[in-house]
Amino acid sequence: MKLTGAQALIKSLEHQGVEVIFGLPGGAILPVYDPILDSSIRHILVRHEQGAGHMAEGYSMATRRPGVAMVTSGPGATNIVTPLLNAFMDSTPLVVVTGQVATGSIGTDAFQECDITGITMGITKHNWLIKDPNEIAQTIAEAFHVATTGRPGPVLIDFPKDIANSKVDYQEPGAVSLAGFTMQTEPDPAAVSAAADMILNSKRPVLYVGGGVLKSNASAALKILVEQTSIPVVTTLMARGAFPDSNELNLGMPGMHGTYTAVMALQKADLVIAMGARFDDRVTGKISAFAPLAKIIHADIDPAEIGKVRRPDITLLGECRRSIEELTRALTEKTSNGNGDLKLPLDIDEWHNTLKGWKQKYPLSYDREATDVVKPQYVIEELSKRQEEGTILASGVGQHQMWASQYWKFDTPNTWINSGGAGTMGFAVPAAIGAKVGRPDKPVWAIDGDGCFQMTAQELVTASAEQIPVKIAILNNAYLGMVRQWQHMFYEERYSEVYLSPDLPDYVKWAEAMGAIAFRVDTPEEVIPTIEKANEIDDRPVVIDFRTDVTERVFPMVPAGAPNDDILISAEHADGIVQ
Amino acid sequence: MENKNHHIVSALVENKAGVLARIAGLFARRGFNIYSLAVAPTDDAKLSRVTIVVDVEASLLNQVVSQLNKLINVVEIRELSPSDAVERELLLATVQCSPEKRSEIIQIVTALGGEIVDVDISCLTIEMSSTPERLDTLEELLNSYGILRIQRTGRVALPRLGYLAESKIESELKLA
Structure with missing residues (x-):
């Protein structure tokens, strides 16, 4: 069948089962936009190429399918560099097609020419410059693979x-x-057996669950492992939802803004079982002081993660889901062959009691009695309570993100869409739109900061035009809040370039101008009724401008580079008012 | 001069545009140092062999190998410890040489197994292919006469045959 290269490209994408492309045309990619008119693939026209990338990410994180974005050469291509970094850091499968000047013009500084394969070499798993039209179909197949x-x-x-x-x-x-490009997906049976022995002999085990559990669709397998063993779980920022918050064995998020119990469970554990987690600095704090008493079992698909930060005692190289399943099988076998000393669930009541005590003594807390100001945590708690199961939540980066992770109750996998490794401000709005495109059956909320919202808000025009009804809760504290918090705590309250103003821009007018329905909330008593009004709307985007308490800081907090044992539980603790 | 943090990494890579940039870029962004690098096609025109001498602590070597192995164009990679490898390097050097010193220099070069490949009234150009250690020795000796220009290729290496048969360390390092 004779086709143009452009038709072959679109046909190849159809062949991969692509149902939606997020993109924006331009000179070099123009020929490819013609066959889109005849294709079954839906194209969503974004207002900025960064939006296309983040939408593709949100789509992928909500559906576990690869996200696809298409942009033109030069600035079109460089505008999608940030989403590529973001997807690289958070291991999100993304296929980005960039237009390029004609092969004969490459290297001549032609109009809108850019060495995008060179630029993105370090932030993609791989990239290709297609120089032969006969390679189009195979290259697209390789790219998705x-x-x-x-x-x-x-x-x-x-x-x-x-x-x-x-x-x-x-x-x-x-x-x-x-x-x-080959990899080991099945864990080594001898390592599995040794890991099972180590688990059976542990007194204070913790499952340190990372994003790899979601990537390998291992939530159900994990639940079985936890039910059979009673090992407590911490879920990292990338793994919120991988194990239900409603299960009492979930201790919450570890790390810099983790719960006291999750952080200290790792610090006092005698065994840490890392599942698809990479010992990120935001989790470990000072590495030499991280989980100092623990032996480590590290399960991961990527050999380069093994021993990168912390040398494991046992390595389970392979797919997380397979490692979890094999571990469960080995534990069951070892405990059912008549050895009376070994049984499931593990005999770790003392550990459970310790953790329960910490949970009671050091819960997440804020001033719930506040009547004069809207506490950001209150907004999130009330939002979370008023959502049907499986509601998807996206967020930007900063204080609001940490509060969302802390106070939203995640019980369903793949419902938390956030930017972890890269920390990309402005992620929320486009990512929420992409998630809603992938899961039109689910309500999609975004919790955003006022600083983040200003970076990518124009994509609400896309959402209105394409009838993608996402809901955005702006926690508007008129500041770049996380930077302000650090300046408060580590720069003697010298606030440098962090003030944004609560009403410049006027978020309600702006949202309305972009085709959304918008509300403003100034007082705590308006919070619940406004959320309920927003929940009723499902034919267009909604934006709520919550004017929140400027002074609120995220706690607990482990200061950057400090040992996790130095965790600050509350503002009073941080300011030295209580010990 | 080599130091104890030097390790040889031998990789078979696809012979495609940009592969060297991917390898060099990875070293740069992960903060690893390349001490020397040699690349040339193999008998299979689709593949090139890259021999890299890496300047990292032993504890980081596995990280270097694992990260390189993630590059799609890297087909196979292994560390070659010097005791398990045949290593060679080529040196070319132009040395100042008065007529009185000429025979002395020629003696040294031939004693070490090198050759004189170019001569004029005041200079000699020397070629020697050998182990990097012997080249170090030659370079030191020539220094006292005055080296005008020197170019070393960086080492190339292949596993020793006995080592291949056992291939124990190899299979450990050849990460799937």
Whole structure:
């Protein structure tokens, strides 16, 4: 079948089962936009290429399918660099197609030329510059294979204009076989057995659950493992929802703004079982003081994560889901063959009691009695209470993100869409839109900061135009709140360049101008009725401008670089008012 | 001069545009140092062999190998410890040489197994292919006469045959 290169590209994307492309056309990618008119693939026209990338990420995180974005060359391509970094850091499968100047013009500083494969080499799993139209179908197949196989991540395909305009005899791609892309998916049985022994002999075990559990669709397997063993769980920022918050064995999020119990459970554990987690500095604090008493079992698909930060005692190299299943099987076998000393659930009552005590003594707290100001945590708690199960929550980056992670109750996997490793401000609005496109059956909320909202708010125009009814709760404290918090605590309250103003812009007018319904909330008593009003709307975007308490800080907090044992529980504790 | 943090990493890579940039870029962004690098096609035109001498502590070596192995174009990678590898390097050096010193220099070079490949009234150009250690020795000796220009290729290496047969460390390091 004779096609143009552009038609072959679109056909190849259809062949991969792509249902939606987020993108924005321009000169070099123009030929590819013509066959989109005839394609079954839905195209969502964004207002800025960064929005396309984050939408594709939100779509992917909510659906566990690869997200696809398409942009033109030059600035179109560089505008999607941030989402590529974001997806690379958070292992989100993304396929980005960039237009490129004609092959004969590459290297001549042609109009809108940019070496995007060079720029994105370090933030993609792999990238391709297609130079032969006969390679289109196979390259697209390879790109999807690389993005979604093993540890997922973003890939980029640079597509020159003359290749798009050339004629090609389209053939469906064959099986993908990349000699340099193989991986171990099944954990070593001997390591599994040794890990099971280590678990059976532990007194204070903790499952340190990371994003890999969600990537490998292992939540159900994890639940069985926990039910059979009674091992307590901490869920990292990337893993919120991987294990239900409603289960009393979930201790919450570990790390810099984790719960006291989650942080201290790791600090006092004699065994840490890391599942698809990478010992990120925001979790470990000072590395040499992290989980000092613990042996480590590290399960991960990526060999480069093993021993990168902390050398494990036992390595389970393979898919997380398989490691969890095999571990459960080995534990059951070992405890059912008549050895009376070994039994499930583990005999760790003392540990459970310690954890229960910490939970009671040091719960997440804020001033729930406040009547004069809207506490940001209160907004999130009330929002969370008023959502049906499976509601998806996106967030930006900063204080509001930490509060969302702390106070939203996550009981369903793949319902928390946030920017972890890269910490990309402005992620929430486009990511929420992408999530809603992927899961139109679920309500999608975003909790955003006023600083973040200003970075990508224009995508609400996209949401209105495409009838994607997302709901955005802006926690508007008129500041770059997290930076303000650090200046408060570590720069003697010298506030440098963090003030934004509560009403410049006027968020309600702005949202309305973008086709959304908008509300403003100034007092605590308006919070619940306004949330309920917003929940009723499902035919267009909603924005609520919550004017929240400027002075509120995120606690608990482990100061950057400090040992986790130095956790500050509350503002009073941080300010030295209580010990 | 080499130091104890030097390790040889030998990789088979796809012979495609940009592969060297991917390897060099990875070293730069992960903060690893390349001490020397040699690349050339193999008998299979689709593959090149890259021999990299890496300047890292032993504890970080596995991280270097694992990260490199994640590059799609890297087909196979292993560490070669010097005791388990045959290593060679090529040196070219132009040395100042008065007529009185000429025979002395030629003696040294031939004693070490090098050759004189170019001569004029006041200079000699020397070629020697050997182990990096022997080249170090030659370089030191030539220094006293005055080296005008020197170019070393960086080492290339292949596993020793006996080592291949056992291939124990190899299979440990050859991460799937």
